[in-house]
Amino acid sequence: MTKGKVTGLIANLLRVKPEGPVRQNEICYLLTGGDRLMAEIIKIEGETVFAQVYDSTRGAAPGDKVEFTGQLLSVQLGPGMLSKKYDGLQNDLDGLEGIFLHRGLRAAPIDLSELWPVSPLVSLGDRLQAGDWLVETTENGLPHRIMLPFHLSGHWRVTYICPTGNYPVTHTVARVEQDGREINISMLQEWPVRLAMGAYREKTRPFKMMITGVRTIDTLNPMLEGGTGFIPGPFGSGKTVLQQAIARQADADVVIIAACGERANEVVEIFHEFPRLDDPTTGRKLMERTVIVANTSNMPVAAREASVYTAMTMAEYYRNMGLRVLLLADSTSRWAQALREMSNRLEDLPGPDAFPMDLSATISSFYGRAGTVLLNNGQRGAITFIGTVSPAGGNLKEPVTEATKKAARCFFALSQRRADSKRYPAIDPIESYSKYLEYPEFAAYMEDLEQADWIAQAYHIKNLLQRGREAADQISILGDDGVQLVTHLLYWRAELLDFVLLQQDAFDEVDKYCPTDRQAYMRRLLLDICDRNYQYDHFNEVRPHFNGMINACKQMNYAPMGSPIFEQHLQKLEELAGQFLDATSPV
Amino acid sequence: METTAFNRHYTEISHITKATVSLQADGVSNEELALVEGRLAQVVRLQDGQVTLQVFAGTEGISNDARVTFLGNAPVLQVSEALLGRFMNAYGLPLDGMEPAVGVRTEIGGPSVNPVRRAQPFEPILTGIAGIDLNNTLLGGQKIPFFADPDQPYNEVMATVALRADADVIVLGGMGLTNDDYIYYRQRFETAGVLHKLVAFINTSENPAVERLLVPDMALTAAEYFAVEHHKKVLVLLTDMTLFADALSIVSNRMDQIPSKDAMPGSLYSDLARLYEKAVQLPSGGSITIIAVTTLNQGDITHAIPDNTGYITEGQLFLRQDTETGEVIVDPFRSLSRLKQLVIGKKTREDHPQIMNACIRLYADAADAKVKQENGFDLTDYDQRCLQFAKAYTRELLSIRVQLSMEAMLNKAWQLVADWFRPEETGLKSELVARYWKGKK
Numbered sequence A: 001m002t003k004g005k006v007t008g009l010i011a012n013l014l015r016v017k018p019e020g021p022v023r024q025n026e027i028c029y030l031l032t033g034g035d036r037l038m039a040e041i042i043k044i045e046g047e048t049v050f051a052q053v054y055d056s057t058r059g060a061a062p063g064d065k066v067e068f069t070g071q072l073l074s075v076q077l078g079p080g081m082l083s084k085k086y087d088g089l090q091n092d093l094d095g096l097e098g099i100f101l102h103r104g105l106r107a108a109p110i111d112l113s114e115l116w117p118v119s120p121l122v123s124l125g126d127r128l129q130a131g132d133w134l135v136e137t138t139e140n141g142l143p144h145r146i147m148l149p150f151h152l153s154g155h156w157r158v159t160y161i162c163p164t165g166n167y168p169v170t171h172t173v174a175r176v177e178q179d180g181r182e183i184n185i186s187m188l189q190e191w192p193v194r195l196a197m198g199a200y201r202e203k204t205r206p207f208k209m210m211i212t213g214v215r216t217i218d219t220l221n222p223m224l225e226g227g228t229g230f231i232p233g234p235f236g237s238g239k240t241v242l243q244q245a246i247a248r249q250a251d252a253d254v255v256i257i258a259a260c261g262e263r264a265n266e267v268v269e270i271f272h273e274f275p276r277l278d279d280p281t282t283g284r285k286l287m288e289r290t291v292i293v294a295n296t297s298n299m300p301v302a303a304r305e306a307s308v309y310t311a312m313t314m315a316e317y318y319r320n321m322g323l324r325v326l327l328l329a330d331s332t333s334r335w336a337q338a339l340r341e342m343s344n345r346l347e348d349l350p351g352p353d354a355f356p357m358d359l360s361a362t363i364s365s366f367y368g369r370a371g372t373v374l375l376n377n378g379q380r381g382a383i384t385f386i387g388t389v390s391p392a393g394g395n396l397k398e399p400v401t402e403a404t405k406k407a408a409r410c411f412f413a414l415s416q417r418r419a420d421s422k423r424y425p426a427i428d429p430i431e432s433y434s435k436y437l438e439y440p441e442f443a444a445y446m447e448d449l450e451q452a453d454w455i456a457q458a459y460h461i462k463n464l465l466q467r468g469r470e471a472a473d474q475i476s477i478l479g480d481d482g483v484q485l486v487t488h489l490l491y492w493r494a495e496l497l498d499f500v501l502l503q504q505d506a507f508d509e510v511d512k513y514c515p516t517d518r519q520a521y522m523r524r525l526l527l528d529i530c531d532r533n534y535q536y537d538h539f540n541e542v543r544p545h546f547n548g549m550i551n552a553c554k555q556m557n558y559a560p561m562g563s564p565i566f567e568q569h570l571q572k573l574e575e576l577a578g579q580f581l582d583a584t585s586p587v
Numbered sequence B: 001m002e003t004t005a006f007n008r009h010y011t012e013i014s015h016i017t018k019a020t021v022s023l024q025a026d027g028v029s030n031e032e033l034a035l036v037e038g039r040l041a042q043v044v045r046l047q048d049g050q051v052t053l054q055v056f057a058g059t060e061g062i063s064n065d066a067r068v069t070f071l072g073n074a075p076v077l078q079v080s081e082a083l084l085g086r087f088m089n090a091y092g093l094p095l096d097g098m099e100p101a102v103g104v105r106t107e108i109g110g111p112s113v114n115p116v117r118r119a120q121p122f123e124p125i126l127t128g129i130a131g132i133d134l135n136n137t138l139l140g141g142q143k144i145p146f147f148a149d150p151d152q153p154y155n156e157v158m159a160t161v162a163l164r165a166d167a168d169v170i171v172l173g174g175m176g177l178t179n180d181d182y183i184y185y186r187q188r189f190e191t192a193g194v195l196h197k198l199v200a201f202i203n204t205s206e207n208p209a210v211e212r213l214l215v216p217d218m219a220l221t222a223a224e225y226f227a228v229e230h231h232k233k234v235l236v237l238l239t240d241m242t243l244f245a246d247a248l249s250i251v252s253n254r255m256d257q258i259p260s261k262d263a264m265p266g267s268l269y270s271d272l273a274r275l276y277e278k279a280v281q282l283p284s285g286g287s288i289t290i291i292a293v294t295t296l297n298q299g300d301i302t303h304a305i306p307d308n309t310g311y312i313t314e315g316q317l318f319l320r321q322d323t324e325t326g327e328v329i330v331d332p333f334r335s336l337s338r339l340k341q342l343v344i345g346k347k348t349r350e351d352h353p354q355i356m357n358a359c360i361r362l363y364a365d366a367a368d369a370k371v372k373q374e375n376g377f378d379l380t381d382y383d384q385r386c387l388q389f390a391k392a393y394t395r396e397l398l399s400i401r402v403q404l405s406m407e408a409m410l411n412k413a414w415q416l417v418a419d420w421f422r423p424e425e426t427g428l429k430s431e432l433v434a435r436y437w438k439g440k441k
């Protein structure tokens, strides 16, 4: 392998003079002060190679040795990744010695000694291509398929397949042959993280709702399996709380959380809670379906940039075995900032706000790796991707938000105003959208589930909220008695929907997760009230009337559906909803 | 700083800017310290034999044949229990006329704690201030700044919090502190009889700005020593982080880095996060809690410094003067403690989250009513009651002059709500109303 010497450095950017050939993006190691620090070539300019070091370069000096590996930055893939906590370079954090993350430490991502119960899925002589399933094992209750390595091209014939039994990941589970070349297949394979993993037949349009249990998403702006979405919002507006609620509650087989340049205490919360909490669909522990890739804000910046790719590659791996993967990244702005720091140090021509010129392309090709795929065997797999965006100054007119808006199909905008008045989740119901509401595939799917009214009612509710906002504006301009009574009614209808449907307490045992049947029930109940034609003599009557109904509904939200308390408040609600009705016009 | 016979000397400086000097030198390593005509400097760039040094005290008057001595190591602090009771400058050298504290030489700005080795914060830090304890409960291991305009009494509030917080060790990092504030802190801690558990690193407004860059790392290295080695509960006070960030921008602009928003370096987020993330609860019981001050320009939190800070810290405490009552309060709207949900209603009384939120919501309604009033509209009876409530809430709970126990705050909150509202106007859970509502329902 090629060797080289450091000729200069600034922060974590090295200049190296190599003694032989090198390739763009290959991994090299800087040997300094007894440590072996991983780095990646990011630019080659004549005699000089620029490499970003994934660690602190304190004490490094010109003359230090560099060893090139010829390999691109890759992750190891195989059974045993679920419930692991990795850093951005896929080191197993539990495997690292000591309290502090001393630089240069490495810990193997996959346990080589654990035995896996394996059973074959193919027979001798079968013709396979990359990605086809060879054998199956079980990982935390999920089927885990060992696939023909993704880098192989053409067709391969099975010449050996292992008998059912328990094996470690390094065991040869199959042998395949092409043109007289025979290779051994183990349960481990590697994939370069910056390359989208193919090995499927085609990408298809998403159609199936991914239930999150968060009313304002499912009911108003649904996310689909294999869909993309993003959550921009100023600091403290609830991005992380919302994303973690989705991580806990979403109906997915595997959840991969990339904590990208955010707080260590937030991942600690996941470490502590996920092993205790149940997956609402399977009843197993949440941690069993989860992989965490933690590159918190105090970890080296270059590794932060790599971490989102590490997470995406693991997601693609599970997708290719026919699973429904949910990938969450908090916050993609930190990733963009890492790109910015590097490009500034390379003295590249800066784009808007000093971000790299190709930021938009980088973001859209990352979002492009999500989606639903049809595998070669006719099965489906999906990656649903939701990223958060932390716009500078809370202003959505900034490069990361704008680039992401072009790439993602759902937009869950968190509003400072809602957060300030503790109207959580602070998703602005009018600014936000889900393009999937317009998908005919989704409409057909909902019809099959006999939920055809879901989409129409989502539009109806949005319309009521919009009119409520206009009414609020009028009242604030003209005063309570400067507007017609109906304006008050419009305003309070929207308040009812806001308090009962949009707002949801992420920390209440009952309210935090709202199953779809309950969502449908509440939605119909509320729309029924909103459709009633109330008549008041004075605007002063509207607030107490609606306050009473809001209060009854909120109590229902806090109570298990069908429980005595629920029924009691339902009765109270019906009583209130029957007051002030105009006897002359039909209900 | 001592130099030895092994140190390498140079006398030919090729470039001088306001904050940096460059020269040809061999055998120099990244982040190594040097003395430039006696002024402390640090290596920030190495290229083809050319070394660029950031001179902490500035380069004013440095000549191009100045003597440059490389010291062979990154900045260190000697850590030991002898730090307790000491006042030092940004380099960790005594300000109190005594001998330097000796101990284990520890490089400042060391690595971070492995997240899997952290414990979850669990211990409330009670201050007696309702704007904090009731609305934004603080926990050991948390990092949180006060956001305040320069005319707000943030240093007084911070000293009060530090004294009530019951920490084992208090580390004060002063950056650009006025001499008056420095003396204020000293006297306040002395009067309270806590000097024996105080460690202070002080850079005053008279000291060179770039020296400030060392203060947080010094303070946090001392804090880590007590928290990790002695399992102590350490409270770190950093004031004023805005002046720290200003010093960062001085250096990066001198290094020709492309500035991002508000002339701040593009790395501002990472630079601040590296410090704040030192806050930790360790499983051994030791903890580092960071309370900082970020001064604002006329309440503008969209400026890059408070903005990046808000994205890093676990909430913020927004100090402002209430125009109606003249009281200084921790603003219930813009303040936040993100760790509070780990304890409220669990370690504190069950009704805590609900009554807290109810009060804030009513306070928000009062703000709307006030806007109505200012626009010259008639107020409804509900609006009137909201305004009355807000006044009482400000005077009897929010004012930083009020000091109450947790229990008393909760009771007071229920009392104020019941004084002005009916239960169904509050959205409070019916079981809680049954148990805690004061007076007529």
Ligand SMILES: Nc1ncnc2c1ncn2[C@@H]1O[C@H](COP(=O)(O)OP(=O)(O)OP(=O)(O)O)[C@@H](O)[C@H]1O
Pocket (backbone or CB within 6 Å): A233, A234, A235, A236, A237, A238, A239, A240, A241, A242, A262, A390, A424, A425, A426, A504, A505, A506, A507, B310, B311, B312, B336, B337, B338, B339, B341
């Ligand atoms: N659904 C919710 N229910 C109750 N409280 C919430 C909810 N969402 C957010 N909050 C409150 O808001 C605080 C901040 O939320 P969160 O940490 O998710 O913000 P964020 O947008 O991720 O901020 P940052 O960009 O700084 O990371 C939480 O600590 C919590 O107190």
Ligand SMILES: [Mg+2]
Pocket (backbone or CB within 6 Å): A239, A240, A241, A262, A330
């Ligand atoms: Mg967050």
